[in-house]
Amino acid sequence: DAGVTQSPTHLIKTRGQQVTLRCSPKSGHDTVSWYQQALGQGPQFIFQYYEEEERQRGNFPDRFSGHQFPNYSSELNVNALLLGDSALYLCASSLVGLAGNTIYFGEGSWLTVV
Amino acid sequence: AQRVTQPEKLLSVFKGAPVELKCNYSYSGSPELFWYVQYSRQRLQLLLRHISRESIKGFTADLNKGETSFHLKKPFAQEEDSAMYYCALTNSGGSNYKLTFGKGTLLTVNP
Numbered sequence: 001d002a003g004v005t006q007s008p009t010h011l012i013k014t015r016g017q018q019v020t021l022r023c024s025p026k027s028g029h030d031t032v033s034w035y036q037q038a039l040g041q042g043p044q045f046i047f048q049y050y051e052e053e054e055r056q057r058g059n060f061p062d063r064f065s066g067h068q069f070p071n072y073s074s075e076l077n078v079n080a081l082l083l084g085d086s087a088l089y090l091c092a093s094s095l096v097g098l099a100g101n102t103i104y105f106g107e108g109s110w111l112t113v114v
Numbered sequence: 115a116q117r118v119t120q121p122e123k124l125l126s127v128f129k130g131a132p133v134e135l136k137c138n139y140s141y142s143g144s145p146e147l148f149w150y151v152q153y154s155r156q157r158l159q160l161l162l163r164h165i166s167r168e169s170i171k172g173f174t175a176d177l178n179k180g181e182t183s184f185h186l187k188k189p190f191a192q193e194e195d196s197a198m199y200y201c202a203l204t205n206s207g208g209s210n211y212k213l214t215f216g217k218g219t220l221l222t223v224n225p
Contacts, residue, residue, distance in 0.1 A: 041218075
C-alpha cells in the first residue's frame with residue numbers, strides 16, 4: 001500500500017496563474033481533505049471531500065476549489081495565484097463511518113508563487 | 115472558535131532527560147486531541163490520540179479538561195525523537211475529521 005500519494009512534489013508558478021494539485025488516497029479510504037502549510041506554521045484545513053462533494057470548508061477564499069472523482073482521488077485547484085499562496089499543500093485521507101479511524105497524510109506538494 | 119496553542123517553537127534537551135511539549139486548546143464542546151510528528155524528510159504521521167490512552171515510543175499525553183491542556187511527555191528523550199511535533203484537535207465522535215493544528219514545536223535531542 002503506497003499510502004496517500006500526491007503530485008507534483010514541487011512546482012513554481014507565476015502570480016495570476018492557476019494550479020492543480022492531485023491526490024490519491026490510501027487504499028480503502030473514501031474521504032480526502034486538503035491542508036495548506038505555510039512556512040513555520042501548522043497545517044490549515046482548506047476543505048474536505050466525500051462522495052464527490054465538498055463537506056466542510058475552512059477559511060479560504062473561493063479561489064481555492066476542489067474535486068473528488070469516483071475512485072476517491074481528488075484535485076485541489078487554486079486560481080489567480082498570489083505570492084501568499086506559496087506553501088506546502090497536504091492531502092489527507094480517511095474512511096468515513098469508522099469510529100476512531102486514523103487520518104493519513106501525503107508528503108505534500110510544494111508550491112512556490114513568484 | 116477552536117484554537118490550539120503550542121507556546122514553544124523550539125525545545126532542546128539532552129539525551130536521557132525528560133521532555134514535555136506543551137499544548138493548550140480552546141474549543142466549545144468536547145474535543146478529540148492528537149499529537150502528530152514529522153521526522154526529517156518524512157510525512158506527517160499520527161503519534162498518539164487521547165482516546166486511545168496509549169504510550170507510543172515512550173510518549174504519553176493526558177487530556178486535562180480543567181486546564182484545557184494536552185501536554186506530550188517522555189521521561190527519557192532519545193536522539194531519534196528529534197522532530198517537529200504538532201498538537202491538533204477535532205470534534206469528538208465524528209469520523210470526518212477537520213483537524214485544527216498548532217504551529218508546532220521543533221524538538222532537538224542532543225547527544
